[in-house]
Amino acid sequence: MSNAYNRPDQLSPELRKRVLDTARRLGYPGPDPVARSLRTRKAGAVGLLLTENLSYAFRDPAAIQFLEGLALACEDAGHGLLLIPASPEREDVASVHRAGVDGFVVYSVPDDDPHLAAVLERPVPVVICDQPRIDQLDWVGPDDEGAVRVLAEHLIGLGHRRIGVSCMRLARGRNDGVASVHRQANASFHVQRSRLTALAAAFSEAGVDWAQVPVVERFDHSTESGASAAAQLLEIDPEITAIICTSDILALGALEEARRRGVRVPEDLTITGFDGIDDADRAGLTTVRQPVLEKGRAAGRLLLDTSEPGRPRDVLLETRLITGTTAAPPRSAEERWFGP
Amino acid sequence: MSNAYNRPDQLSPELRKRVLDTARRLGYPGPDPVARSLRTRKAGAVGLLLTENLSYAFRDPAAIQFLEGLALACEDAGHGLLLIPASPEREDVASVHRAGVDGFVVYSVPDDDPHLAAVLERPVPVVICDQPRIDQLDWVGPDDEGAVRVLAEHLIGLGHRRIGVSCMRLARGRNDGVASVHRQANASFHVQRSRLTALAAAFSEAGVDWAQVPVVERFDHSTESGASAAAQLLEIDPEITAIICTSDILALGALEEARRRGVRVPEDLTITGFDGIDDADRAGLTTVRQPVLEKGRAAGRLLLDTSEPGRPRDVLLETRLITGTTAAPPRSAEERWFGP
């Protein structure tokens, strides 16, 4: 029977037609994909674990581009892409167990997430993305530390010493406000943690006491959050000469806030972002671009590439400093250079 | 065995522990989701058919918001969301057959798409979205004709008679240029077709000869396309007083083009969009807002609501005219009102 549908070559066209006609007459709805998967041990789909209220992901341009890249890789291989429901609230690990997939991509999930643990128990390949490496698993990610260091050195070179930092949430619980050094070091969101520690390292080397640098955290990832974070930083220390944001969205919000206050960028205040999304490009933001779409595509390829030349494999993505129009020497330094 | 995992209540904790220990020792990886699906006849996932190079969807803010709404509804029900690979090039209907899902949402797919036909053959519920209704199937969509009519009447009321139209692609083949009346009427993308016919009807009633109205089509859906479409319209007829775009993205591109040319909006030229995306809001675009996220959510709910109070059901979404700052009376009319 199934041959009639899937192997036209194995039987004569005449018989095939007869079988198909009879099947139709009997109301046979075509081969059942689930039974097929059971038998062939292939689901034809890739699972994506985001562990976020999904809407969080859909509002982050970087996440969307990652999704696009991943979807493209899946499409190339004829595989579907299954978004796993994993709301942070109800710890519904069952959704991971129920997912009929040939492998998982895990993207930027907190280290201690139960869904991640559930994925690791499944006997299928897993690719880790924007997270700490896990033994024996393929890994894809940008060189966050290196990228941050380049950005930091750019700012240090410009003369900035008194800075403020605006970052995304560091752990599951909502915390809109200053993040202590302890909280920074123990952040469960890897990307944020590594960016902050790299910043701390670079500025410490330049003689800045990191404990004195105000780091403001925002739970929601939106330009509004970025704006309010910038406002809070300027309140904490009106003398800061630069606001470093760990994402472009936050930076765009900071730009808005500066405009609202009549603070000139970059003359009075330097603002930098991170990621290199399109809107940042349009705004001329000084930021670090990482190939987000490539990241998604690489993750998909890694998972679907069956040739497997010795797992685990690593894909380290190149980043590039984009010198836009939102960073300049601080006023004091400028005066030193061009002043009377 | 499976009881040990899924029905802790059915057996003594002691036996359960013994079973689980033995299972672990034997390297049993936990229940197989596919086998479970086969037996229970539930996949725990919803399929989404977009029939586009997926990247097309991921670059359209309206589509993303739809996706978000749909994902939210799925998440609420603990279902996964499977993106079906359906590139327009290779007509790979197999991907539809292979999808292990409990139902499909079909979103803005050309009427004659083979993937759509394949979906209809599957014995699972289907929700149609932003497309013509199909017998016996649930349907979700905005009142496109009504919304367009409100917009058209607004412009007619302002005094516009000599207009140009910028629209998205009307059929599968690439066609960057003027779309004949015939092509408009036979567009296989329903949304575009209904918006154009509604526009034609409204303006015809106002005494405009629709055959004389330049309608420019663009294959790619981007602000660049919107800009070049606007340029082409202004070349065809420099006297037009308004450019009506069938999407906000195209309208934003038109705004860019106007700025580039030094054409003042709305003094010299009125520009309107459609959809009501966030960027349109920020730009102050005069447009029609439809609840895109709600649309996705409604589609998901319809599909997953098992109470089924008499299918098929219809969800007609409300739209609202947003009077931004990009529409005003045409210069000639203005002069008539305020001139000497």
Add this chain to the structure above:
DNA sequence: GCCGGGTACTGAACCGTTACGGTTCCTCCA
């Protein structure tokens, strides 16, 4: 001591497909 009723556990059928080996039958060539 026997029976009824409940609980704890076991075994087998079933879901629908694909893979594979076996059978038939036809053709071609010596």
Add this chain to the structure above:
DNA sequence: TGGAGGAACCGTAACGGTTCAGTACCCGGC
């Protein structure tokens, strides 16, 4: 005419979990 070889077709055994009927056992009541 017989045998080899191949094409076309058919039957059946998994795949792995769920479900349900059925068995064993225990306890209390008469």
